[in-house]
Amino acid sequence: MGRCAVREHVLWVLACLLWAGCVGSQAAGSAGGMWAMDGPHEEARRAEVESALDSFWSLSGGQREVGTSLSFTFWAQNGALTLLEYREEKGGGQGRPLEAEPFARHLRPLLTGYLSGSARVVVLTLKREEAGWAVASEATAHGVRPPEAKTQPVNRRILPADTLPRAREVASKLVRLLAVPSHGVTSLQVEVGLEDDRIVGWEHHGFRVVESGGAPRALSEESVERLARVLLPFVQGVGQRTLALELRGEHRAGEPTARLQVLEARTLHPAPPPGEDPDFAAEYRAMHEDILRRWREGVRDGAELLARYSLEEMALWCVGGMLTRGAGLLFESAAPTVKRALTRGGTDAAGWLRTMLRRLPHAERVAFERFWTKVRMEGAEALSSAERQELAALMNRLERLLRKPLSTSEKNELRRVARQHFERLHPRVHEAMGCLGPYEVHHRRPLEYAHVFPTEDVNAAANLKAVMKDVHQRIGSVWTEFRNIRGSPHAEDVDEVAGIIDRHFGRWYDQPHVPGEWTSVLDRAEEAARQELRRSFPMP
Amino acid sequence: MQPVIPLPGLERLLKVCRSRRQQHKVEPALPPELRAETSVAGLPMDPQLAAVHARVGSLWVREEFAVLPWRHALRPDLHRMSAHWRREWAEPFGSLCVFARDDRLAYCYATVPALVGEKGTQPVVWVDIYETLYAVPVASDVDHFFDAYARYLESAPPLPEGEEFVPQTRTFPWDASEFIARDRALVAMIRAGRFDFLMKANAQAREWVEKVAARR
Numbered sequence: 049m050g051r052c053a054v055r056e057h058v059l060w061v062l063a064c065l066l067w068a069g070c071v072g073s074q075a076a077g078s079a080g081g082m083w084a085m086d087g088p089h090e091e092a093r094r095a096e097v098e099s100a101l102d103s104f105w106s107l108s109g110g111q112r113e114v115g116t117s118l119s120f121t122f123w124a125q126n127g128a129l130t131l132l133e134y135r136e137e138k139g140g141g142q143g144r145p146l147e148a149e150p151f152a153r154h155l156r157p158l159l160t161g162y163l164s165g166s167a168r169v170v171v172l173t174l175k176r177e178e179a180g181w182a183v184a185s186e187a188t189a190h191g192v193r194p195p196e197a198k199t200q201p202v203n204r205r206i207l208p209a210d211t212l213p214r215a216r217e218v219a220s221k222l223v224r225l226l227a228v229p230s231h232g233v234t235s236l237q238v239e240v241g242l243e244d245d246r247i248v249g250w251e252h253h254g255f256r257v258v259e260s261g262g263a264p265r266a267l268s269e270e271s272v273e274r275l276a277r278v279l280l281p282f283v284q285g286v287g288q289r290t291l292a293l294e295l296r297g298e299h300r301a302g303e304p305t306a307r308l309q310v311l312e313a314r315t316l317h318p319a320p321p322p323g324e325d326p327d328f329a330a331e332y333r334a335m336h337e338d339i340l341r342r343w344r345e346g347v348r349d350g351a352e353l354l355a356r357y358s359l360e361e362m363a364l365w366c367v368g369g370m371l372t373r374g375a376g377l378l379f380e381s382a383a384p385t386v387k388r389a390l391t392r393g394g395t396d397a398a399g400w401l402r403t404m405l406r407r408l409p410h411a412e413r414v415a416f417e418r419f420w421t422k423v424r425m426e427g428a429e430a431l432s433s434a435e436r437q438e439l440a441a442l443m444n445r446l447e448r449l450l451r452k453p454l455s456t457s458e459k460n461e462l463r464r465v466a467r468q469h470f471e472r473l474h475p476r477v478h479e480a481m482g483c484l485g486p487y488e489v490h491h492r493r494p495l496e497y498a499h500v501f502p503t504e505d506v507n508a509a510a511n512l513k514a515v516m517k518d519v520h521q522r523i524g525s526v527w528t529e530f531r532n533i534r535g536s537p538h539a540e541d542v543d544e545v546a547g548i549i550d551r552h553f554g555r556w557y558d559q560p561h562v563p564g565e566w567t568s569v570l571d572r573a574e575e576a577a578r579q580e581l582r583r584s585f586p587m588p
Numbered sequence: 589m590q591p592v593i594p595l596p597g598l599e600r601l602l603k604v605c606r607s608r609r610q611q612h613k614v615e616p617a618l619p620p621e622l623r624a625e626t627s628v629a630g631l632p633m634d635p636q637l638a639a640v641h642a643r644v645g646s647l648w649v650r651e652e653f654a655v656l657p658w659r660h661a662l663r664p665d666l667h668r669m670s671a672h673w674r675r676e677w678a679e680p681f682g683s684l685c686v687f688a689r690d691d692r693l694a695y696c697y698a699t700v701p702a703l704v705g706e707k708g709t710q711p712v713v714w715v716d717i718y719e720t721l722y723a724v725p726v727a728s729d730v731d732h733f734f735d736a737y738a739r740y741l742e743s744a745p746p747l748p749e750g751e752e753f754v755p756q757t758r759t760f761p762w763d764a765s766e767f768i769a770r771d772r773a774l775v776a777m778i779r780a781g782r783f784d785f786l787m788k789a790n791a792q793a794r795e796w797v798e799k800v801a802a803r804r
Contacts, residue, residue, distance in 0.1 A: 455792055456716070456790055456792040456793060457762060457792065459718070460716075460759060460762065461759070463693050463718070464692065464693065464759065467692045467693060484662065485662065485663045485664065486654070486663075486664070486689065486691075486692075488693065488694050489693075494718075494719075495718075496719055517664060517694070520694060521672075521676065521717075524694075524717070524718070525676075527719075528719075528720075531719070531720070562662055563662060563663065563664060
């Protein structure tokens with residue numbers, strides 16, 4: 049999609065003239081004075097700004113080469129800031145050392161200004177001068193939010209304890225690939241896989257000698273640290289994404305080690321997978337971001353995280369996340385039907401899972417939610433071996449439940465849920481049907497045969513029709529006759545009878561009528577349906 | 589003039605509905621001359637049921653149940669429903685007198701003329717008509733049915749404020765065994781096996797009823 053027609057150019061050039069050792073003039077107002085309202089939301093917005101300032105300082109604080117340019121492109125929406133791209137260009141001679149607090153004090157109002165207003169892409173460029181950083185920024189109102197961008201501010205300043213060590217570990221491995229000849233220059237392109245807060249993998253895509261030289265030189269430890277700190281702000285996005293990095297290694301004469309420069313780091317935006325339901329994806333994404341935000345803010349208990357969501361929403365979240373790396377863990381157990389039902393994705397799979405979870409006892413349902421939350425939030429590797437076994441046992445239990453006929457209490461509950469589901473899906477039909485007396489929700493494939501369709505959601509919208517009582521009674525009579533003919537039918541048999549009923553009673557589906565209005569016609573429809581049933585299933 | 593039969597269970601139910609702000613509707617009773625029948629589809633009319641209809645024309649409790657009106661031109665009514673089921677249901681179910689229905693689903697409540705007691709009142713059963721018919725006992729008489737339902741509603745979480753209605757996840761009678769079991773006369777009948785003939789088709793129903801009887 050193209051950019052929004054409205055383009056806003058705001059060039060702010062602030063010269064930060066700071067002398068070494070000087071803490072700067074008294075700024076107009078303190079950092080807290082610009083926050084007009086207190087409250088959790090404002091705290092979160094404040095945390096977003098401070099977290100961004102930490103990132104900027106982390107990458108600029110040690111840079112003394114005058115002329116160095118650092119460019120940060122981020123998405124600003126509803127008080128949340130998500131880094132999308134980072135670039136750097138090296139400068140020349142040495143400037144004076146700087147301090148963090150004045151740097152933050154001058155940038156803070158700029159970032160705070162971008163927290164309100166419409167969603168936009170902001171490019172912030174810092175250019176090193178002799179005694180400070182010059183700042184330029186440009187904001188563009190943008191119609192399309194990148195999928196990894198946050199829409200809610202997160203009240204968190206400190207990343208999880210293992211984030212930086214993990215970033216250093218990956219950076220260390222990447223740096224080893226960037227062999228730099230003495231007095232030479234090389235480049236390397238890599239892609240780093242991210243999932244929510246975690247770095248989940250990496251692969252390189254091209255190494256090139258830009259300027260050849262002598263024997264290879266190791267890159268400095270400072271290079272590893274720098275690359276790790278470039279990765280850190282990118283882990284604060286949402287969902288699965290890939291960060292493409294272009295690295296440059298250079299060895300200068302007289303220096304013991306080579307240096308690293310991160311020319312570019314940007315999040316890739318591949319096209320959505322074919323066949324993806326955009327509405328389902330949007331709903332899943334919104335829910336996942338909300339759960340992730342609360343996780344990042346310290347809610348670690350799975351039950352507490354999911355307490356505010358209905359079973360239907362929880363099922364949607366599970367299915368939406370099925371394509372993540374951790375989901376394969378669910379199928380380490382022998383649960384092929386469960387896998388087949390879930391991995392088709394979308395609303396069908398979410399509906400199926402919602403119905404299946406209702407069949408689990410409450411304690412097992414809670415356990416499933418707890419395990420799934422841990423897999424999604426911390427990765428499959430976070431589960432202990434005991435937890436893996438318990439999860440596998442749960443999946444196996446689901447697999448066995450699929451083939452088992454519904455119990456009476458399960459049917460009762462599913463009928464109520466079907467009714468609620470239908471009213472929510474078809475409010476106009478519900479209103480129209482109810483005007484002339486009570487109506488009932490008919491399952492085209494009856495609940496008593498749900499187990500012969502193990503991967504189908506018996507309460508799927510396509511299986512539910514509203515019928516008046518007199519119609520439902522007659523449909524029930526036809527199924528009663530079939531029950532007496534075929535005690536344990538196959539799926540094809542059930543579908544054939546469902547088709548017979550559709551043909552003879554379909555005209556009354558979702559159609560209100562006055563009770564008694566169609567008595568003789570219904571009698572004939574019932575008789576015709578029974579006759580067709582007997583022809584299709586002759587008595588032995 | 590017929591003596592007035594007290595219905596404390598019904599009054600309790602109405603009071604609970606009001607105090608919980610449970611959406612419900614009471615229609616005025618028909619004049620006596622329009623409800624003069626003493627039988628329903630050829631079956632003896634339960635005297636408490638007749639008293640209910642002298643008190644209210646019909647009663648609807650949202651998401652719970654609705655008492656069928658005595659007679660109605662358009663909506664299902666007591667006489668027409670019972671006559672329909674007398675034709676449609678095989679015995680012993682054809683001899684039940686259906687007087688109320690689940691608000692949303694095809695379950696109903698019926699009195700059992702075949703089990704009439706010394707006082708002339710009939711016990712009440714919940715009937716599942718979706719598949720092979722079965723019924724479970726829920727009260728020793730109509731007023732005890734209302735009483736048990738009132739206590740069941742009282743024990744439910746408070747209803748949320750505002751217009752948006754949040755459907756309850758509990759169901760009667762399956763989540764009301766504690767209140768049903770307080771009906772001593774009913775429990776005695778269950779233990780004597782008086783309702784066994786209505787539960788032959790469903791093992792889970794029999795298990796549940798045994799647990800109800802074992803509560804006291």
